[in-house]
Amino acid sequence: MILVKSEALNKEITVEREIGRFGDPQKGPTIVVFAAIHGNEPSGVFALHEVFSKLKRLTVPFHGNIVALCGNHQALKNGKRYIRHDLNRIWEKENLDRIKNNGNGGVSVADEMSEQDYIYHRIEDIFKNHKPPFYFIDLHTTSSDSVPFITLNDTLRNREFAMHFPLPIILGIEEFLSGTLMSYINAVGPIAIGFEAGRHDDPASVENHISCLWLTLEAAGCLQKRDIPEYVHHYSNLSRQSLDGRKVFEIRFRYQRTETEEFEMLPGFKNFQRIKKTKLLARNFKGDILASESGRIFLPLYQNLGDDGFFIIREIKKFWLKVSARLRRYDAERLLKVLPGIEHHHCDKHCFKASKKIARWLVVDLFHLLGYRRLYSSATHHYFRRRRFDTKEPEISYQDLTQINI
Numbered sequence: 001m002i003l004v005k006s007e008a009l010n011k012e013i014t015v016e017r018e019i020g021r022f023g024d025p026q027k028g029p030t031i032v033v034f035a036a037i038h039g040n041e042p043s044g045v046f047a048l049h050e051v052f053s054k055l056k057r058l059t060v061p062f063h064g065n066i067v068a069l070c071g072n073h074q075a076l077k078n079g080k081r082y083i084r085h086d087l088n089r090i091w092e093k094e095n096l097d098r099i100k101n102n103g104n105g106g107v108s109v110a111d112e113m114s115e116q117d118y119i120y121h122r123i124e125d126i127f128k129n130h131k132p133p134f135y136f137i138d139l140h141t142t143s144s145d146s147v148p149f150i151t152l153n154d155t156l157r158n159r160e161f162a163m164h165f166p167l168p169i170i171l172g173i174e175e176f177l178s179g180t181l182m183s184y185i186n187a188v189g190p191i192a193i194g195f196e197a198g199r200h201d202d203p204a205s206v207e208n209h210i211s212c213l214w215l216t217l218e219a220a221g222c223l224q225k226r227d228i229p230e231y232v233h234h235y236s237n238l239s240r241q242s243l244d245g246r247k248v249f250e251i252r253f254r255y256q257r258t259e260t261e262e263f264e265m266l267p268g269f270k271n272f273q274r275i276k277k278t279k280l281l282a283r284n285f286k287g288d289i290l291a292s293e294s295g296r297i298f299l300p301l302y303q304n305l306g307d308d309g310f311f312i313i314r315e316i317k318k319f320w321l322k323v324s325a326r327l328r329r330y331d332a333e334r335l336l337k338v339l340p341g342i343e344h345h346h347c348d349k350h351c352f353k354a355s356k357k358i359a360r361w362l363v364v365d366l367f368h369l370l371g372y373r374r375l376y377s378s379a380t381h382h383y384f385r386r387r388r389f390d391t392k393e394p395e396i397s398y399q400d401l402t403q404i405n406i
């Protein structure tokens, strides 16, 4: 048990690794919420505390169950983003192998690796002992002011679930950030989305997380709208903060900064602010950094932490969202196979490589439309893999969660 302080609320609470649970695990749906996977983001912990205390006093029917887990317990105790490793960047094959082999060859692991072991085994336990369908939610906050928004891996199932919330949705962050917990969960199969509620120490972020949690309980089918205390308040709390509610954006560009380049964002940029191509955005020791294309600025860096300087995002119009959903339900691979410059890669039938020379025509956009994630690019080719479980929930049993292709 640890003591956690919220600067925003000027309040302290004690937190176990399991923050709370409610409902009957023998009945689905099962909602699994993570808070403070970044230890300097206590907002979600306080929001869950509040929601669980209200749930316990409710006398209306509740379907299924909800479990909430603390992410980085040690870092949360110290008020730090992480101790040695970012717990939201290490859900990759080598660490799953380590878990499978029971730690580092029997040597006990320290810091985030032990946090990861704990979370892994809890997830395994939830799949064994709770009932589907499963919904995973990850609660975050940002370093600078922002309207609340949702991030997700672009599967149609994630999109559909996220559309229940009157918030802007950002697709494709996993092409830029590897090893996130929600990407791992998606690779296992369940729906998994992230809620970014606003600035770390803003009291409104806790309120936004509370609203997100009530709306999640409704969207997953645990509670009826009419049974949720102040449902209308929670819905409008989220919808009134943004003119971009329910718009879907994709990440077009990421500026990766280095420690030594003296990167400095120009002051005053707001998250989601529109920008034109060639607009001056930042400076480093070489000079001006201009927008490579028009769109919106996303997550401009105003702290001296992390290697993302800023992103540029662009709205995907409703029409293209529909086209994309249709094509994916049809058979994307048949279409790709007849296009020049595109071929299967190795023996994995979900993996394609596209020549940069021949398939010049909007090739990345085409793959995105069809539900593929860009893995990497070489000098000559882009490499893509189709996201699994795009349109259908897997029927696999969740026995060995280390054998996941991520």
Ligand SMILES: [Zn+2]
Pocket (backbone or CB within 6 Å): 038, 041, 140, 141
């Ligand atoms: Zn975070």
